[in-house]
Amino acid sequence: MTIRHLTVFVTVAEQGSMSAAAKFLYLSQPTVSQAIRELEKHYNGLLFERLGKKLYLTDMGRLLLPHAREMLRQFEQLEELMQNQGQSSTLKLGSTITVGTCLTPSIILKLQQKLPDLDVYSFVTNTRVIEQKLLCSDLDAAVVEGEIHSPELIVIPVIDDCLVLATGKKHPFYSRNRIHVQELNGQKFAVREYGSGTRQLFEDYAQRHELSIRTAWEANSPRTLLNAVLSNQILSVMSIRLMNHEIRHHSVQVFRNEAGEWNRKFKLVYHKNKFLTPAIYELEKILHSYEQMELPDNIGILTQR
CATH class of the missing domain: 1.10.10.10 (Winged helix-like DNA-binding domain superfamily/Winged helix DNA-binding domain)
Structure with missing residues (x-):
């Protein structure tokens, strides 16, 4: 044969x-x-x-x-x-939308500084689509926030992340530093699209705590959701890494989940039979440099007690 x-x-x-x-x-x-x-x-x-x-x-x-x-x-x-030894090579890199928004541009910059001849193709979408692209070999590797289900894919947790509840100045929660989970009942939310890891994590949480929320905005763009929070009396749950500027300038108040239910990892994913190129090894090393995450001192608390 x-x-x-x-x-x-x-x-x-x-x-x-x-x-x-x-x-x-x-x-x-x-x-x-x-x-x-x-x-x-x-x-x-x-x-x-x-x-x-x-x-x-x-x-x-x-x-x-x-x-x-x-x-x-x-x-x-x-x-x-x-x-192509000594010549240019290509890395087809997938990112889920949160990762693609807050990390992928700087990751690609660092990759090309380490490997100047590397040509990177970047594809950004939600976790569900990224998983299928990896299985079909349309992507070489990806960094995702959602859950990967296929046993054909290798998943390596690398970067700390957490979701936070975000509220703008027009919402009554903005002036608070502590709220109870049951206060979320009946609130209007801006949420991500189906297939998003962020949405799945929040929906699982809402189901566990028997919350009834009102979906007022739905979008696949974190910036769209954040603008809704800033301009309207509305809440959203998203990665804290997406709001560094807004948190520093006090245009949003954010609340971390006291029980740690919104803590998660961004993960490097590739096919188990993938031939690992120098670019993929370098990508993993770069991802580990983003591993730690610092929370702001003035962050609010979402409590269950």
Whole structure:
């Protein structure tokens, strides 16, 4: 079994016929058919069955396909790495929206200072989409705040973060330094979109404490939510890292969760079969430099007592 055999197998599976695969690979149809026969002999079983004019994967073929794709992807990465030694390389970096807003620009700057020839492609969206992009190899690595569910992905917690309750000067909570969780009942909130790690963490919290909140704003932009807090009599729960300027200038009052239920970690994520390049190793080192987080002295308290 060789890389050539796997290339032919994956192409036949994707094209649906020997003739289409042969055309796609610029090979003769007998050459493609022979490669599939050799692969089936090697694994002692059929990989395709014909129904009408189209080929369909057997159970053995469905078992082989994702592993074959991964091996081809790793081979391509190895070829690129070895052929581009001393030349520019590319890192496709995903970030969830909170991370992309408050950390990714400085992370990329530090990466390119360490690796001047590195070309970084940055893709920012919510946790759910990032997870799918990693599984499909559309991204090399990502930094996320939400929960990753696939066992195919490696998750390394690296950066401390916490959500806080934010209120602007127009809200009665602004002049307080302590509020009780049940005071959130019936309050208007600006919240993130579905698929966001921030939203999931807050919704889980609200469910545990049987809170009934009113969603008045919904957006995938933290800045939009923060502007709603600043200009309207409305609350929001978001990362404290997004409000450094506003906290210093006293335009918002923030409350930390006394029980630590809103504490979390930003995580480095990549596929378990990912060929780890120097750029990914350097990325992990840079992320650890952001690990610690200091809370302001005048922060308020959200209590359950």
